[in-house]
Amino acid sequence: MxxxxxxxxxxxxxxxxxxxxLLAACGDGGGATGGPALAxxxxxxxxxxxxxxxxRVTLPVTLAANGNIAAWQEASIGAETNGxxxxxxxxxxxxxxxxGQVLATFSTATLGAEAAQTxxxxxxxxxxxADAAANAxxxxxxxxxxxxxxxQINQYLTAAKTAQARVEAARSTVEAQQARLAQSKVLAPDDxxxxxxxxxxGAVVAAGTELFRLIRQGRLExxxxxxxxxxxxxxxxxxxxVTAASGARLEGRVRTLGAAVDPQTxxxxVYVDLRPLPGxxxxxxxxxxxxxxxxxxxxxxxxxxxxxAVVVREGFSYVMRVQPDNRVAQLKVRTxxxxxxxxxxxxxxxxxxxxxxxxGSFLNDxxxxxxxxxxxxxxxxxASAASTVK
Numbered sequence: 001m002x003x004x005x006x007x008x009x010x011x012x013x014x015x016x017x018x019x020x021x022l023l024a025a026c027g028d029g030g031g032a033t034g035g036p037a038l039a040x041x042x043x044x045x046x047x048x049x050x051x052x053x054x055x056r057v058t059l060p061v062t063l064a065a066n067g068n069i070a071a072w073q074e075a076s077i078g079a080e081t082n083g084x085x086x087x088x089x090x091x092x093x094x095x096x097x098x099x100g101q102v103l104a105t106f107s108t109a110t111l112g113a114e115a116a117q118t119x120x121x122x123x124x125x126x127x128x129x130a131d132a133a134a135n136a137x138x139x140x141x142x143x144x145x146x147x148x149x150x151x152q153i154n155q156y157l158t159a160a161k162t163a164q165a166r167v168e169a170a171r172s173t174v175e176a177q178q179a180r181l182a183q184s185k186v187l188a189p190d191d192x193x194x195x196x197x198x199x200x201x202g203a204v205v206a207a208g209t210e211l212f213r214l215i216r217q218g219r220l221e222x223x224x225x226x227x228x229x230x231x232x233x234x235x236x237x238x239x240x241x242v243t244a245a246s247g248a249r250l251e252g253r254v255r256t257l258g259a260a261v262d263p264q265t266x267x268x269x270v271y272v273d274l275r276p277l278p279g280x281x282x283x284x285x286x287x288x289x290x291x292x293x294x295x296x297x298x299x300x301x302x303x304x305x306x307x308x309a310v311v312v313r314e315g316f317s318y319v320m321r322v323q324p325d326n327r328v329a330q331l332k333v334r335t336x337x338x339x340x341x342x343x344x345x346x347x348x349x350x351x352x353x354x355x356x357x358x359x360g361s362f363l364n365d366x367x368x369x370x371x372x373x374x375x376x377x378x379x380x381x382x383a384s385a386a387s388t389v390k
Contacts, residue, residue, distance in 0.1 A: 048370040051322050052306055052357040059302045059337050059344060062294040063233060065224040065270070069244060069289045072219035072273065075190060080183040081106055082207040089199045091212065097188040103212055104199050106184040115177040122170035129163035136160035186211055193218045195287065215287065222252060222272040222291055228261045231268045234295055240272045242293035246284040250274045254295075270295075303351060304342040308358040310335060319349055320356040320363050322371070328356060330365040 084106035091103040139156035142148050186199075196213035205211070222242050226234065238254040251274070258269035272293075276283055285291075310333070311318045317335050320328040333348035349355070356363065363369065 047359060047362055048372050049359055050357045050372045051354045052309060053354055054303045054305050054349060054351055056301050057304050058299050059339050060299050061297040063230055063297055064294050065226050066292050067222055067224035069220050069285055069287055069291050070223055071215040071287045072221045073216040075214040075216055076210050077212040077214055078208050078210045079205045080207060081180060083204060085204045086199060086201055089201050091194050093194050093197050095194045099188055099190050101188045102185050103188055104186040108181060108184050111181050111184060115181055118173045118177045122174050125166040125170040129167045132160040132163035190216045192216045220274045220285060220287060222274055222293060224270045224272060225267045226270055228266055228268060233297055234270055239296040240293050242291050244285040244289045244291045248285040249277045250285055251277055302344040304344050305355055306357055307341045307343050309355050309360060310343050311360040320360040322354045327366055327368050328363050
């Protein structure tokens, strides 16, 4: 075995002793100062926050519902003449029309000839009646002279009355024919909007055939579906705000409630008269569109906090209450209505509590916080605090 020289042995021992001494010194220093430093770090506030107190405000009470938009009343406009040919169709789907406006016309060639014939028959009857009346008058004159018997005189008087009756019959025929001529023009029965048209130029149609459908006065209604339990909360005159599938915003009031509840769906209809509101999609609502809306049922007092103060974790809502020692306590709450930037708190929060107004998602139960001075913005969340959120 080879032995080291004494000088090399002494140098190796000294080299090994120096690192050991330095390591011991470092260990002693860390033990003296590391404990307080860690304790100070643990007590350092995780976040500078602004606080808010719950406020009682008046919030609207609403009832949401869905339903279809429909025509208030839809009129069926049909042909009144029989077997006549359509010569003009003057209105189409979507046209706004006025009461009495001509929508279509039928051929009047046949009707005109028949009208002329009835007028001629009336003139003939009037001439015959005039002659019979003159004969009756002469018979009355001769009655006192005895030139005519009573029977003959009675015949003249009867003939005059019969001729006058024929005049009245002929006059009625003329009036009926004039009415048929008037029916050759299809007129709008009311102001409104044409919603359907089946009239075609050249078609020969029978009496009663539908030619147009008209939304009377252009009025629409919302037929909202509500449950039987919700029906009792709505009364005629209740205000409703409606948004159609096209984005059109409408407003209306309840006209009437459905008389029955559907036994299958247990839903009832509420009929709301609508009027459009100004906006980008104004006037785009159409009958048949799906719409959602809310009934305005009044207002109530509610305890609210800023929306930013509510933290949602694992499907539950929480607020961070600031304790007197500036530590936060995570409180589970039940939220209600959202209006603007405030949320209703239904339960779980005392009315006099102080809560973290914003940034609560960066905090955990028991964290120490620093309160921001009034008017000063809260500090941004440090990376270390953000990393502790579970």
